[in-house]
Amino acid sequence: MRTVGLTKAFRGLVALRDHSIELHEREIIGVIGPNGSGKSTLFNLITGFSQPNSGSIEMEGRSIVGLRTSQIVAMGIARTFQGSRLFGSLSVAQNVLTAAQLRHPVGAADTVLRGRRYRERVAATRQKADELLDLMGLTDQAGRVAADLPYGDQRRLEIARALATGPQLLLLDEPAAGLDSNETKVLAALIRTIRDRYGVTVVVVEHDMDLIMALCERIQVLATGEVICVGTPEQVREHPKVREAYLGHA
Amino acid sequence: MSREARITLLVLVAVVAGAVVAFGAPHVLSDYFVRIILLIALNAILVLALSLSNGFTGVFSLGHVGFIGAGAYISGILSIPVQQKMALLPHLPGFLHAFSLPFLPATLVAGVLTALLAVVVGYPLMRLSGYFVSVATMGFLIIVNVVLINASDFTRGARTFTGVPLETTLPWVMGWLAITVFVLARLVYSPFGRAMKAVRDDTIAASAVGIGVLRTRLIAFVIGAFFSGVGGSLYAHYLGSFSPNTFYFALTMSLITMLVLGGMGSLTGAVVGVICVSLLSEVLRSVERGFTIGDFAVPALFGASQIVLGFIFILVMIFRPKGIMGDRELTFGSTQRSATVNQTEERKR
Ligand SMILES: Nc1ncnc2c1ncn2[C@@H]1O[C@H](COP(=O)(O)OP(=O)(O)O)[C@@H](O)[C@H]1O
Ligand SMILES: [Mg+2]
DSSP states (O other): OEEEEEEEEETTEEEEEEEEEEOOTTOEEEEEOSTTSSHHHHHHHHTTSSOOSEEEEEETTEEOTTOOHHHHHHTTEEEOOSSOOOOTTSBHHHHHHHHHGGGSOOOHHHHHHOOHHHHHHHHHHHHHHHHHHHHTTOGGGTTSBGGGSOHHHHHHHHHHHHHHTOOSEEEEESTTTTOOHHHHHHHHHHHHHHHHHHOOEEEEEESSHHHHHHHOSEEEEEETTEEEEEEOHHHHHHOHHHIIIIITTO | OOHHHHHHHHHHHHHHHHHHHHHHHHHHSOHHHHHHHHHHHHHHHHHHHHHIIIIIIOOOOSOHHHHHHHHHHHHHHHHSOHHHHHHHOTTSOHHHHSOOOOHHHHHHHHHHHHHHHHHHHHHHHTTOOHHHHHHHHHHHHHHHHHHHHHOHHHHOTTSOBOOOOOOOOHHHHHHHHHHHHHHHHHHHTSHHHHHHHHHHHOHHHHHHTTOOHHHHHHHHHHHHHHHHHHHHHHHHHHHSOBOGGGGSHHHHHHHHHHHHHHOTTOHHHHHHHHHHHHHHHHHHHHHTTOEEETTEEEOOOTTHHHHHHHHHHHHHHHHOTTTTTTTEEOOSSOOEEGGGOOHHHHHHO
16 A cells, blocks of 8 residues: 555645655554644544545555545445544453454345355354454454443443454554553554464554554654654664654653 | 243244134124224234334334335225225226225235335435434424325325225234234344344444344345335225324324333333233223212313323333333243343353
């Protein structure tokens, strides 16, 4: 996946200016920047929640600008949200099932008649969901209503749900926000496991440096909508512009 | 007993009990009670049809009665006997004069045409959320009413539409209720049902897991409209005569009250709501005519039933804001949240 010259303005306020990035397969890449630097805006553009004023977004050489979110997800891009956006009245398991069913669709007639194909696909959906609940350590909570979960579990559930759509590219918007340092470490290990097991490319957005520095192979730094630099954690740490624009605030 | 087995047993018991009531009640009970059961079953179809969008998908429609009205008039026009059509509807287009359909096909055609109407109406409206879709669907109801009043070649306008054969018997209504419950239960408790509830909880998160929000809402709306159209046809063949205002705000309010009182996220809740409201209003209505216990005579207090009913609604909403059943299904033995289909138990199988 890559973006070229991506620009988005909200009534004069340029939230993202001339953004370009090229993602490598199976890498974990971080995008950091202070609050309001355009990180969530970037995710919203990639996943079709808003449309860029100019620039392009390509997935395997195909432009995805203008596609509906559901189409983009079907092409293999999944995301989580800053804060939390679970299906609050559904159980933990059903939150994941709702996403896992994307890869095992059943038609209306099948749903009413419930023949063998229906049962097979429902079973496959359930198997995928069980696997992810297990990976994220949520099996014991499977029957609980999602809204009642502790915050840390909610964050992991949101990742499980995104992963259940079977993505090649996983976008995580501030996954460590609100977690303590121990939970953050667990999360970092989980994100690596996810990459290794499912071969996904992961983009992690954070305004906090610790997780990113520990986790990412490559980091892009944004400030007020513009790319300041890209490089390894060491390069970024030493970059004078970053120290000035970002670490000064942190 | 496993969950599966218990539900299968419950369904069997319900079907047998329904069949016994449908065919037995007319022999045992007075016409008055048969009529009450029939109206409960008929209203249950209408409220269930409404629950699909309003309860499970989170699209609070105030326009479903427009679909009921459309179904009633379509079925009525199709099934008035050919000899009477000339007299009652002299300006109908020629091809509609030439034939008259029996009850079942007329009902099916009414359902299908109403569903098509819902596709046209829903395509623009299902993009709206919250209050906006409620007001917009109410606009649709108003339009249907005005069209029914003005399309007098087809509907006799504001005059009573009459001559529809009285064919809605208890077995017919119970049969259609069974079909409605069967189809809706399979839809609501399936991947599609999960998509509906996901859209209800959070449209943004729903699209982020690949669910087409507009598509999901539209399907729920259209299926609900199909059963509303069917219910309208049953209504038409029950009443025999009706007018555009039969299908307007009064019916809307009554159906929505039943749905909200019963519990919006539950199929059995919808039925419970219909039963409670119908029985209560019947009991209260007979009480308000006045009665005597021993020497003590209670005089007639006409209108009191409405006040008591209103009070009961207020109390339910204060103490059970999610309705009598909330989002639980009545399964006797274990009342379960529809949201939390018991995972551990399912996995044991
Ligand atoms: N929908 C919107 N309408 C108007 N302004 C917005 C909208 N979304 C984001 N912005 C603005 O764009 C800028 C970047 O926001 P965002 O991408 O959320 O930052 P980050 O995620 O890096 O904290 C902010 O100034 C924010 O106020
Ligand atoms: Mg953000």
